[in-house]
Amino acid sequence: xxxxxxxxxxxxxxxxLSKSAQQRFSLLLLIFFSLVLISLSKFNFKGIDYIRMSFxxxxxxxxxxxxxxxxxxxxxxYSLMDHLQLYKNYQETKLELEILKxxxxxxxxxxxxxxxxxxxxxxxxxxxxxIYAKVLLDKNSPFLKSFIINKGSRQKIKLGMAVLNKGxxxxxxxxxxxxxxRVLLLTDLNSKIPVNIxxxxxxxxxxxxxxxxxxxxxxKDQKNxxxxxxxxxxxxxxxxxxGIPIGxxxxxxxxxxxxxxxxxxxxxxxVKISLYEALN
Amino acid sequence: xxxxxxKKITYEILKSFPIILLFVSVLNELDLNYLNFxxxxxxxxxxxxxxxxxxxxxxxxxxxxxxxxxxNDAVNGLPIGLSSLSYLLVCGFAAYLRNIxxxxxxxxxxxxxxxTICVTNSLIYFLIVVFFKVNLNYLDYIFNILFTFLxxxxxxxxxxxxxRFVFKKEND
Numbered sequence: 001x002x003x004x005x006x007x008x009x010x011x012x013x014x015x016x017l018s019k020s021a022q023q024r025f026s027l028l029l030l031i032f033f034s035l036v037l038i039s040l041s042k043f044n045f046k047g048i049d050y051i052r053m054s055f056x057x058x059x060x061x062x063x064x065x066x067x068x069x070x071x072x073x074x075x076x077x078y079s080l081m082d083h084l085q086l087y088k089n090y091q092e093t094k095l096e097l098e099i100l101k102x103x104x105x106x107x108x109x110x111x112x113x114x115x116x117x118x119x120x121x122x123x124x125x126x127x128x129x130x131i132y133a134k135v136l137l138d139k140n141s142p143f144l145k146s147f148i149i150n151k152g153s154r155q156k157i158k159l160g161m162a163v164l165n166k167g168x169x170x171x172x173x174x175x176x177x178x179x180x181x182r183v184l185l186l187t188d189l190n191s192k193i194p195v196n197i198x199x200x201x202x203x204x205x206x207x208x209x210x211x212x213x214x215x216x217x218x219x220k221d222q223k224n225x226x227x228x229x230x231x232x233x234x235x236x237x238x239x240x241x242x243g244i245p246i247g248x249x250x251x252x253x254x255x256x257x258x259x260x261x262x263x264x265x266x267x268x269x270x271v272k273i274s275l276y277e278a279l280n
Numbered sequence: 281x282x283x284x285x286x287k288k289i290t291y292e293i294l295k296s297f298p299i300i301l302l303f304v305s306v307l308n309e310l311d312l313n314y315l316n317f318x319x320x321x322x323x324x325x326x327x328x329x330x331x332x333x334x335x336x337x338x339x340x341x342x343x344x345x346x347x348x349x350x351x352n353d354a355v356n357g358l359p360i361g362l363s364s365l366s367y368l369l370v371c372g373f374a375a376y377l378r379n380i381x382x383x384x385x386x387x388x389x390x391x392x393x394x395x396t397i398c399v400t401n402s403l404i405y406f407l408i409v410v411f412f413k414v415n416l417n418y419l420d421y422i423f424n425i426l427f428t429f430l431x432x433x434x435x436x437x438x439x440x441x442x443x444r445f446v447f448k449k450e451n452d
Contacts, residue, residue: 011379027375030346031368037350037361042411052360059307059354066307137355144357175357182357189415210417 053177060148060180064136078267131155131273136180138268145188145208146171149271152179157273162233162240164272168262169193169233169244173273185265186214186246194236195246197229206231206246206259214247214259227251231259241274294446298332298339306352306363319420322427323397325352327435329367330393333374335384336443345371359412362404369400386436394429401425 041052082089133149151157153176161173163183171191175182184191191208197216202224205217216225229249235242247261293300305324325348332339349364356363373396377389405421408414 007380011376014375014379025342025346027342027368027372030342031365031372034346034349034361034365034368038359038365038407038411041359041361055350055360056354059351062351063307063355066304070308146357189417210420 056177057179060136060177063148067137131157133157133181133271133273135268135271138266145185145191145210145265146174146182147185147268149181149183149273150179151273152177152181154178157181158275162244162274164244164274165263165268165270167245169240169246170261170263170265170268170271172240183271186261187212187265193240193246194234196232196234196242197225197249198232199229200224203234203236209258212261212265213250214261216249216257216259225249225257291446295339297442297446298328298336299341299344302328302340302344302348303351306348307355319423320427321420321424322431323424324431324435325363325367326370326397326400326428327393327432329370330374330396330432331436331439333371334378334389335439336447337375337378340371342368342371358408362407366400366404369403370396373399386433389436390429390433393432394425397425397428 131151133151133155136148136150138147149157149163157173157176159173159176162169163171163173169186171183171185171188173181174184186193186206186208187210188208189210193206195204195206195216196202197204206214207217209215214231216231227249231246231249233240233242233244233246245262247259250258250260252258302325305328329340329345345367346364349362349367350360352358352363353360373392377392381388401421401424405416405418408416
């Protein structure tokens with residue numbers, strides 16, 4: 001027998017409107033409530049902001065506790081991978097160390113010279129306030145590249161602060177709660193950072209790709225950029241101090257310019273949050 | 281007497297297993313993202329909500345599903361209410377399928393699940409991109425749907441075992 005239109009309407013009505021003995025709320029009522037919440041989120045309704053913030057505090061803390069077993073599995077997985085690649089890593093590190101030793105001497109001289117020159121041209125100096133935070137949650141979600149840290153407005157975290165790991169930029173603070181904050185990683189599709197590509201002092205914008213690398217946008221001549229160029233923050237826009245290292249340029253098979261980040265974002269445990277303020 | 285009470289507590293815990301699993305999965309995101317397989321991700325709450333709304337509707341209360349969605353939004357940084365809406369829509373589709381089904385068939389449920397997650401994810405994608413103006417990688421979403429669909433049959437098998445073990449019967 002062909003199901004008639006009436007059967008369809010009855011089935012829909014029964015599914016969405018009627019509530020069974022075990023259900024306290026009807027489905028349609030809760031869907032309506034969700035839509036109201038979405039609309040309030042969109043229009044940044046002030047009244048629910050506080051409720052939302054406290055709800056997030058509870059969710060982050062509970063999520064941290066619930067994630068503990070998976071975190072141990074994750075750590076075990078990474079240490080197993082590290083062990084399997086130990087010899088290869090050792091050889092590579094040995095070679096790198098030799099090169100770095102020779103470069104270090106040059107660097108010391110260049111840093112001293114740079115400081116002297118900056119004083120000569122009276123460039124703005126920055127004062128830095130550093131706050132160290134623990135990564136509470138790092139979901140590595142494919143849709144939003146971000147993580148939660150255990151410092152919030154109570155510890156004077158502010159929106160837009162730079163987040164660093166071992167001196168390399170990893171992202172910026174995009175949401176501040178009382179005890180926690182959310183950091184948007186450089187790899188997120190919505191991350192846009194003004195950068196400087198050296199050597200050559202090429203100014204550009206680096207955006208995230210949603211995967212493990214970044215993308216360079218808005219530059220005139222691609223020929224000036226080659227592999228092994230280093231990407232630094234440019235300081236344009238005043239969000240970050242200039243010269244924070246980000247990553248290395250890489251060209252893919254199609255000669256597209258990509259940024260290979262210095263930091264492995266899946267391995268972040270502790271980060272440094274810095275607010276750069278210009279000294280008068 | 282003590283033995284009887286212990287048995288009752290164990291039964292209650294086992295009965296609440298879907299709710300516990302739902303909250304653990306939204307708070308912990310059981311999606312094996314750390315394996316770093318390109319494009320690999322799946323939506324476990326969708327599988328759980330669809331299966332139990334279809335087979336044992338009294339196992340998961342709509343109120344709990346709604347709250348679980350709010351937790352998921354907070355953890356993933358999504359606008360509050362989006363995941364709740366998607367979970368409740370999945371519930372609605374499952375309830376509709378339950379109402380029109382006379383003879384349950386796993387393959388038909390599976391295909392209906394594909395249609396459900398396609399419609400729900402399209403709506404959520406639309407809301408995120410058009411309403412909230414946030415960039416999303418469309419390909420990630422497609423693969424998420426594909427893996428969620430593929431994993432349904434595996435998890436359905438395990439949930440069937442759980443149901444037989446706890447309720448000593450197939451389903452509603």
